[in-house]
Amino acid sequence: MYSCVKVSQFPREKENLTSLSRSVMEFGEESSPALAFDKDAFELTVEDVYDISYVIGRDLLKISSAGEEVSDLQFRIVRVLEMFETLVNKYNLSLEELKMERDNLKSELHRIIQDGSSAQGAQTVGPNQLVVDLTDPNRPRFTMQELKEVLQERNHLKAQLLLAQEELQLYKSGILPQAEPALVEVDLDAPEPADTATESSPAATDDAKAEKTTIRKLFSFSRK
Amino acid sequence: MAKKTYDLLFKLLLIGDSGVGKTCVLFRFSDDAFNTTFISTIGIDFKIKTVELQGKKIKLQIWDTAGQERFHTITTSYYRGAMGIMLVYDITNAKSFENISKWLRNIDEHANEDVERMLLGNKCDMEDKRVVPKAKGEQIAREHGIRFFETSAKANINIEKAFLTLAEDILRKTPVKEPNSENVDISSGGGVTGWKSKCCS
Numbered sequence: 001m002y003s004c005v006k007v008s009q010f011p012r013e014k015e016n017l018t019s020l021s022r023s024v025m026e027f028g029e030e031s032s033p034a035l036a037f038d039k040d041a042f043e044l045t046v047e048d049v050y051d052i053s054y055v056i057g058r059d060l061l062k063i064s065s066a067g068e069e070v071s072d073l074q075f076r077i078v079r080v081l082e083m084f085e086t087l088v089n090k091y092n093l094s095l096e097e098l099k100m101e102r103d104n105l106k107s108e109l110h111r112i113i114q115d116g117s118s119a120q121g122a123q124t125v126g127p128n129q130l131v132v133d134l135t136d137p138n139r140p141r142f143t144m145q146e147l148k149e150v151l152q153e154r155n156h157l158k159a160q161l162l163l164a165q166e167e168l169q170l171y172k173s174g175i176l177p178q179a180e181p182a183l184v185e186v187d188l189d190a191p192e193p194a195d196t197a198t199e200s201s202p203a204a205t206d207d208a209k210a211e212k213t214t215i216r217k218l219f220s221f222s223r224k
Numbered sequence: 225m226a227k228k229t230y231d232l233l234f235k236l237l238l239i240g241d242s243g244v245g246k247t248c249v250l251f252r253f254s255d256d257a258f259n260t261t262f263i264s265t266i267g268i269d270f271k272i273k274t275v276e277l278q279g280k281k282i283k284l285q286i287w288d289t290a291g292q293e294r295f296h297t298i299t300t301s302y303y304r305g306a307m308g309i310m311l312v313y314d315i316t317n318a319k320s321f322e323n324i325s326k327w328l329r330n331i332d333e334h335a336n337e338d339v340e341r342m343l344l345g346n347k348c349d350m351e352d353k354r355v356v357p358k359a360k361g362e363q364i365a366r367e368h369g370i371r372f373f374e375t376s377a378k379a380n381i382n383i384e385k386a387f388l389t390l391a392e393d394i395l396r397k398t399p400v401k402e403p404n405s406e407n408v409d410i411s412s413g414g415g416v417t418g419w420k421s422k423c424c425s
Contacts, residue, residue: 148298151267162272166229 045092049085056081230274230283234394235305236387237335239327240312241320242291245346248377249312250288253387258378265290267298275388277395284391303334308390312344315361315374316353321345324364340393341370344386349379 033051036044060074132139238246247265252258254271269288274281287306289299303309311327313320324343331341345361348354358374365372371389375382 144297147267148301151298155268155270158270159272170229 042091044088046085046089049081049088052084053078053081230281232280232282232395232398234282234284234307234391236284236286236308236310236390237302237306238286238288238310238312239299239330240291240310240344241314241317241323244291244312244314244317244320245377246291246310246312247288249310249344249346249375249383249386250286252377252380252383254286256380258380260378264292267295268302273387275391277388277392280395282391282395284387286387300330300334303331303339304336306335306339307394308340308342309335310342310344310386310390312346313356313361314347315345315356315358316347316350318355321356321360328368338397340390340397341368342386342390342393343368343370343372345372345374347376347378348374348381349376 033054036048036051037055039048056077060070060077063070130140238250240246242264243262247263247269248258250271254273265288267290270285271288272283272285274283276282287302289295289302309331311324311331313324315321328341331339343361343365345356345358348358361372361374371393373382373386373389375386377383
């Protein structure tokens with residue numbers, strides 16, 4: 001039964017191969033199917049397998065007259081070639097699928113990266129906006145208002161310093177009266193309530209009684 | 225009664241593009257010195273110099289502004305208190321000259337109406353790099369009815385003359401009266417107020 005099927009198949013195969021060889025001969029490229037034998041196994045296409053089948057079939061025809069053993073071998077070779085065809089076909093299809101999948105993933109990745117960067121860009125940098133590198137030790141940190149306040153304080157202190165320097169210069173050159181007499185002057189002019197007397201110079205207490213002085217001393221001491 | 229340290233206080237302001245030499249002009253006037261290293265002014269600074277004009281001691285408080293646009297909001301708040309404004313450009317920098325109109329507009333917007341203005345074309349020692357002819361400076365000054373000098377802080381040309389002229393122009397329109405209880409107002413936008421003298425009667 002098994003061999004019967006094969007037998008019936010083979011003549012058809014033979015017919016195909018013969019017509020193929022004829023058409024190839026018409027183009028004058030009889031040697032080209034044999035090139036498939038020189039190819040790298042992973043580069044074989046189904047057409048190459050057909051070329052190989054053609055060459056083997058042609059060679060088998062030359063010895064087909066030999067008898068039963070050769071005929072069986074022919075069927076086995078056909079079977080092997082069919083398996084070879086299936087494998088090459090399957091391999092090439094898988095390769096193609098993997099390539100397509102790879103390309104899809106590549107474009108997907110590219111799209112995601114682009115989306116990500118444009119989304120990030122939209123969040124931080126609009127027109128008239130600045131990106132601040134948080135790792136830069138010299139990055140801008142303070143507001144204009146803060147700078148304004150610092151500058152005002154600096155200039156205020158500078159003005160006070162200049163004023164103090166000027167005043168010091170005047171005291172040094174003797175244009176302004178010395179500090180101590182000025183203090184006395186103020187003391188004399190000012191109305192002098194008892195409380196302030198207590199706080200004032202020890203000279204004021206000299207006139208008072210000893211007892212009062214002690215009290216005053218104690219008082220002023222306790223007040224300190 | 226102690227002697228006063230000055231009779232009048234004038235507040236002046238220096239404006240103009242970044243790098244034209246405002247700080248150097250002021251440094252030459254206040255300290256009679258010049259420094260070639262360029263340090264951009266941060267926001268606003270000031271110096272004080274007392275001069276004597278027509279027998280009066282005049283204390284000049286001169287505000288030096290940053291020319292950079294980013295300090296604009298800080299610097300413009302100091303225009304209001306100024307009695308005299310010096311607008312400085314650089315004769316070797318055409319852009320700084322073109323921007324004069326922009327600075328004049330700033331004055332119109334932010335300064336007192338009666339502020340005394342003056343135009344200075346600085347760096348006039350650098351004749352080989354000049355791109356703004358003196359005549360152009362004179363012309364724009366004439367158009368706006370303001371005084372003009374070409375100066376050099378480096379070579380000390382016209383610096384003192386410019387400041388004294390501006391002070392004289394302000395003095396001329398200052399009503400003659402005894403100044404009392406004036407102080408230097410260091411806050412922005414304040415007018416000329418007093419320098420508190422603690423020594424007088």
